[in-house]
Amino acid sequence: MRELNDRKGRELVDGVIELVDRLKPLHLSIVGGDPLVRYRELETMVPLLLDRGIHVQIVTSAFRPMAADWAKLPRLNVVVSIDGLPPEHDVRRKPATYDRILKNIAGQKITIHCTITAQMTKRPGYLQEFLEFWTPRPEIERVWFSIFTPQKGDDLPEILTKQERSGVIRDLLELGEKFPKLEMPKELIRQFAAPPHRPEDCVFALTTQTLSADLKTKITPCQFGGNPDCGSCGCVASMALAAVASHKLGGVIPVGAIFKASLKIGQWRARRSAEPPPIQPLQVLP
Numbered sequence: 001m002r003e004l005n006d007r008k009g010r011e012l013v014d015g016v017i018e019l020v021d022r023l024k025p026l027h028l029s030i031v032g033g034d035p036l037v038r039y040r041e042l043e044t045m046v047p048l049l050l051d052r053g054i055h056v057q058i059v060t061s062a063f064r065p066m067a068a069d070w071a072k073l074p075r076l077n078v079v080v081s082i083d084g085l086p087p088e089h090d091v092r093r094k095p096a097t098y099d100r101i102l103k104n105i106a107g108q109k110i111t112i113h114c115t116i117t118a119q120m121t122k123r124p125g126y127l128q129e130f131l132e133f134w135t136p137r138p139e140i141e142r143v144w145f146s147i148f149t150p151q152k153g154d155d156l157p158e159i160l161t162k163q164e165r166s167g168v169i170r171d172l173l174e175l176g177e178k179f180p181k182l183e184m185p186k187e188l189i190r191q192f193a194a195p196p197h198r199p200e201d202c203v204f205a206l207t208t209q210t211l212s213a214d215l216k217t218k219i220t221p222c223q224f225g226g227n228p229d230c231g232s233c234g235c236v237a238s239m240a241l242a243a244v245a246s247h248k249l250g251g252v253i254p255v256g257a258i259f260k261a262s263l264k265i266g267q268w269r270a271r272r273s274a275e276p277p278p279i280q281p282l283q284v285l286p
Contacts, residue, residue: 006213012041015215017048023209029057031223033213036060043067050075059113061096062104071108079111079144084120085130105139112143116168116234117158127171128178135181142183145172147192147234152227159232169193184236191239191246197231203241 007015020028028049035042035058042058049056050073057077060066070076080101083089090097112134120126127145134140147168148158160168172189176182196202199221210219219225222238233239247255 027055031059062101063096065104082114115146117148118160121164131179146236152229187243191242195233203245204238
């Protein structure tokens, strides 16, 4: 929904519902830009999606209030993106400042998501201070961290060095013991040390489809688009599914091997069903 002026009003609602009814996803994430730009459409759309049994996630900066009843809706996860502590966040995210976010999430059930940048690692205790601010608040159900993911060839100050990345992994493993709302199992956190190096190896990329605001244009190879540096990936969702894939059933067979085999079978069956039936030769009766 990055360019929300592509669709609005009933056209946007009907377009999303038609897409969902056709693709039948188990989970739908609505991201931006900021989806709350179209808050009226969202308030209409969300119940319709939930009635279909879909898990819905809305990723927002919380620059405006949310529907009061969202806190009571099952299978709805509202994720608020926070870019660090107030001095960094308020400059980067204005008008969605800390003060406005705290006002707008009152009474809601919120997941906080923060992308860790190299600048944050320069200050010891930064992530702990972040968790100390957010986790005591009753609206906050969980906190997730990602690590900044660059595009190939990028030379940006946000990119972590290998040493900084290792330090973040150590910190997250320790902080998970202190802060129960840091909903990141150790197996997930350890995946940051060895992310999938290609989209073809990334379970998250293989199991998701990302569409732009026109509801037609596919964003590939994953939600980052472009040419992401997969070897430096820090997407928490990618690491979560990589952790599942690395788990060995009975201590022997990785779940990822079963998934890839299943995927190949599904692709083969899809190709077979798309092939036209063989042409039968004309039978000439004697």
